[in-house]
Amino acid sequence: MNFKTQSSASVNVKREYKDSSVQRIYAMCLRYLYLLRSSWPRVVELAYWPTVQMILWGLISQFFAENNSWLAQAAGVLIGAVLLWDVVFRGQLGVSLVFFEELHARNLAHLFVSPLRPIELVASLLLISFVRTVIGVGVAALLAIPMYHYSIFDLGLPLLAFFANLLVMGWAMGLVVAALVLRFGVGAESLAWVVVFAVAPLSGIFYPIEILPQWAQTLAWWLPASHVFEGLRSVMFDHQFPMSLFYTATVLNVAYLLLSIVVFLYVFSVARRHGLLMRIGE
Secondary structure (H helix, E strand, O other), rough: HHHHHHHHHHHHHHHHHHHHHHHHHHHHHHHHHHHHHOHHHHHHHHHHHHHHHHHHHHHHHHHHOOOOOHHHHHOOHHHHHHHHHHHHHHHHHHHHHHHHHHHHHHHHHHHHHOOOOHHHHHHHHHHHHHHHHHHHHHHHHHHHHHHHOHHHHHHOOOOOOOOOHHHHHHHHHHHHHHHHHHHHHHHHOOOOHHHHHHHHHOOOOOOHHHOOHHHHOOOOOOOHHHHHHHHHHHHHHOOHHHHHHHHHHHHHHHHHHHHHHHHHHHHHHHHHHOOOOOOOOO
């Protein structure tokens, strides 16, 4: 009798343990669903990457199908385009990720107890982004020489123009992402990876802007990167540096960088005034 009682109690304990385990799993799933529901950047990110990859590689495939001789005439152009696009990506991450590190360390409020001014923080972020980009892209460019017998440095002075314009574009995007994280919290951190690739299909990295739909071409010409990559193909195919594309990209970059600095400083001042700098990670 005692044995049966003990067995029955053991079964009940196991059932209760099993039920509580299921409940815990259910509760954790609900927690993650509520987190997803309350953060629109996370929801957007779920469909974002497959959509962008589909659009980008669909356009590349379409261009290659209609221009079979293009690859034979453009030795190294794909490697050069990849390296230059990474300038935008690394420039943007160099600003946003360094800023995120200060947020995660809850160090912003401590920094501004010192005489540091917000504009000095911006200048520091831009300079460290330059250093990180030169190191990251520079190593890849050097490795391309022995591995693929291609040197992007053969572009000469136009390379400096391309690099500067793409880096400044990355800076502007990085400051806007940092401002959005200040405004919406760390749930918006994924925008550091989302934003830069959102403009990739419109930037004409691997194909001319003219293959895009007309409405997309209109948007593309508002991006400095579109002018840079059109200029890259002109230099490599026609051996001419298009000054008009360079001037347009420069003017757009100056306007976007100034606007991004204004946006960042404004959002930062609002966050500081409302005491959000210490609570941004919450």
